[in-house]
Amino acid sequence: MAPSLEDIRPAFDLKGRNFIVTGGAQGIGFAAARAICEMGGNVAVLDIQEKPVDEFDTLSSHFGAKTFYVQADVVNEESLNRGFAQAVEHLGTVDGLVPAAGIAIDKPFVDQTWDEFTRIQEINLAAKQMIKQGSGGSMVLLASQTAHCAIPGHRMAAYNMSKGGVFMLSKALAVELAPHNIRVNTISPGFVDSEMLQRVKAAKIPREAQQMEISPPMKRLSNANDLTGAIVYLLSDAARFTTAADIPITGGLHAGTIDGLIYYA
Ligand SMILES: NC(=O)c1ccc[n+]([C@@H]2O[C@H](COP(=O)([O-])OP(=O)(O)OC[C@H]3O[C@@H](n4cnc5c(N)ncnc54)[C@H](O)[C@@H]3O)[C@@H](O)[C@H]2O)c1
Structure with missing residues (x-):
């Protein structure tokens, strides 16, 4: 007999989770x-910056949440270990991870250096902590449209490589960590209007910069608000049987563009 249907709204609730x-x-x-x-x-x-945007300080009173900020460099082992330990101490447990630290470098492949790729040790620490707790968890990794296709005019080989790595890593981890009830998924945003994007745009000639805004079929840059619904969904029990999935959030750019078709890998 099929199970009786459940209400969906409570499944999106993250109440009491860390x-x-x-x-x-x-x-x-x-x-x-x-x-x-x-x-x-x-x-x-955890972030390399001394302090977060001002709004961070209002989250606790506005939403009744427990918040904690620690300055840490996720590519420095000692700094990451210290920051992560402090975070666990403050939260008590870890039910999910969103590793969003990253840099994007737009310059020719032949000029890129050994150090210009991202590392992913925070995922390792979070997995260890969740396995130790034994209560499962969810990770939402930031892949990118650049994990799936190279866009003419974007000289971001190292970034493409790292995001392609994040994309495949999420699948490998989803399979490996499933026995621990830890789900691992990715979102693949297109062009998101952030400081990172502004830096990439500034390195481009005006025609290429403008192309980022007009090439998505929905004809605009995205912003962080376009992504949070998917992040919450994947972190929550509403996605409890979803793992190794990727949600492209590109305004349609992954399917086609005014400049011709982009094929999704
Ligand atoms: N903006 C886009 O168009 C876009 C598209 C697809 C994917 N993404 C991905 O989304 C994530 C967030 O990007 P964003 O656009 O918000 O960029 P952003 O530059 O606005 O924010 C990145 C944050 O990461 C922090 N950071 C960088 N290096 C760090 C380190 N070593 N240790 C700790 N913190 C560090 C920065 O201080 C900053 O607060 C990145 O992984 C990025 O690759 C961005």
Whole structure:
């Protein structure tokens, strides 16, 4: 006999759950932290910056959430270990991770250096902590449209490589961690209007910069608000049987563009 149907609204609730967001001082990471608090969760943010955007300080009183900020460099082992330990101490447990720390470098492949790729050790620490707790969890990794196709005019080979790695990593981890009831999914945003994007745009000639705004079929840049629904969904029990999935959030750019078709890998 089929199970009786359940209400869906409570499944989106993050009440009483604890999350770590890296790179949450601003941009997409901060939007994720804010959305988690709005949905009832508590959040610890690790970021290399001394302090987060001012709004971070209002989250606790506005949403009744427990919040914690620690300055940490996720590519420095000692700094990450210290920051992560402090975050766990403040939160008590970790039920989910959004690793949003990242950098984008738009310059020719032949000029890129050994150091210009992202590392992913916070995922390792979060997995260890969740396995130790034994109560499962959810990770939402930030892949990118650049994980699926190279766009003419974008010279971001190292970034493409790292996001392609994040995309495949999420699948490998989803399979490996499923026995621990830890789900691992990705979102693949297109062009998101953030400081990162402004830096990439500034490195481009005006025609290429403008192309970022007009090439999505929905004909605009996205913003962090376009992403938070998917992040909350994937962190929540509403997605309890969803793992190794990717949600493209591109305004349709992954399916086609005014400049010709982009094929999704
Ligand atoms: N903006 C876009 O168009 C876009 C598109 C697809 C994916 N993404 C991904 O989304 C994520 C967030 O990007 P964003 O647009 O919000 O960028 P952003 O530059 O606005 O924010 C990135 C944050 O990461 C932090 N950070 C960078 N290096 C760090 C380190 N070593 N240790 C700790 N913190 C560090 C920065 O201080 C910053 O707060 C990134 O992984 C990015 O690759 C962005």
